[in-house]
Amino acid sequence: MQNVNVELVAGDLVFPGLGFEGRKIARLSTRSPLVPTCNKNYKPCPRMLNIALTWMFAPKRNTSFSLFGETGTGKTEFWTYICDKLNWPMVIVSVSESLKPESVKSGLVMRNGNTHHELSAAAQAAEMGAMLVLDEMDKGSLDFLAALHPLMEYKGLPLEKQGRVITPHPLFRLVATCQTNGCGDLTGRYQSTSSLDEAVRRRFMWLESKYPAPEVEYEILLAEAPKIKSKVLRMMARFAEHCRNALDADDSSEHRVFSALSTRIMVDWVRMQSLMKDFSIAEVFDIVFLNACELEDKQTFTLLAELAFGEQWLQPAF
Template structure:
């Protein structure tokens, strides 16, 4: 593992910060588990500060990022890690994932069995970030095996002759999910399970919502710089209305079962630029980006919203 070094926050993340503010990372930018860097990525200051504080000193906690689909939870962590040269072990959880799979297993190598360490063991041993995506889809009984190592206790691998891995000081465990560990009350996230309270008590919680319009505008312009500002503004208005109908209110359930996530919004903008010159380019690209998977009535409603917002631009082939 490469040596630790300090990174200037303002220069590294292109955000306003105290000139002397630094965070730790690794000096070697060539490790294969460092996520690819997206130079156009735009950081949200509050979220960046919260994650950097955790990476600087976890104090025996894990970090749990919760929020709606496509709000950028996993991307936030990977883009921070990319700039700090911090290797990442990433796992997408599901109902059949076992704790043992995170530790490792015996495999056949050149005719003999050999123990291969899993992502948890590697991250704990080498000081990587372990990202458990969709944590709330995993069996809570299996996740209980993480309790001790989150708090800094050694990982004992009985299957490998009682091997003991003492967590590296830079080991961090970060999880993402669409719920707060209390199950899904909306019916929109199938497979989400209620998690053990004692397990969830070991996490700091950060809510990651969709970016505000100005931040999202900056993201779109960075991702698709050829898109006119007027079109970007109209796309943002459509996204805001779709999300409002998806989320509903305190007294009324949402009217849509699909939503315009930031991920979907960027996809729509990218496809609009890709199919520039095609008839009804904005409707065509919106269908591919989102509405093709919506029920017919909802697809029609979303297209009606977009047509009203876009006005004369809706039938255009230019963007």
């Protein structure tokens, strides 16, 4: 991808309805096999999109970009959406504490009975000019993330075993998703995450990814399940808002929960509701979400649902 063709396109054609009217957006004129396809019903936050694009197209970068927030807010989908719209190749590395520092550069592979060193996904992304997504970066070990420091700053990545240095392509971008802001989990919901050291945190910009407003979530649910009654979908979106308020409530609140009712779960709910037409709203919600909650949360979610839905809660959605 060293030679790429870039075209300037009207902003409202690339990002319709998101406030880009009258602006020109640069995108790649051809799509490679590494360009992802976004969920057609995904709706990005216009403010987040504007901030991310400003960073992506800045004349210079010496820091990377991380989205953090509760599970199911669409952090990975956000980067997928941008790459899809801009024809930008994307490489995702699912980060875990088992990843070793040496895996940042290359690994041994067997081909035709012979062992070869093959560039890692991170190194390939830097060399070809793709967006490298460190998915759930706050699950990574300190050693693994330290090995990524050069790429986080867009500096050369030395490959000692090959005797060369990878100079990041001008179109290379390094982004991350995290459940936390790098300072560790303070909620008890994301116990597999760890606190990132200062050297990693200060190599990133940090932007919080939040759940959509009820009206936006209603539009998402309507696009996923257009046959469910409109008033029921609005009840669902409002119920989700009440549940998230309860998630953020302090210990003195009458309604406090510890399980996150994400947009991803809401989409699963309406999809299953559409397939299980004879089941009540409550029955499908139990299967999709409630059965995996702690007893205290179950009681609070049920109370919030009864307040939001009334008699409709125990009836089908059609």
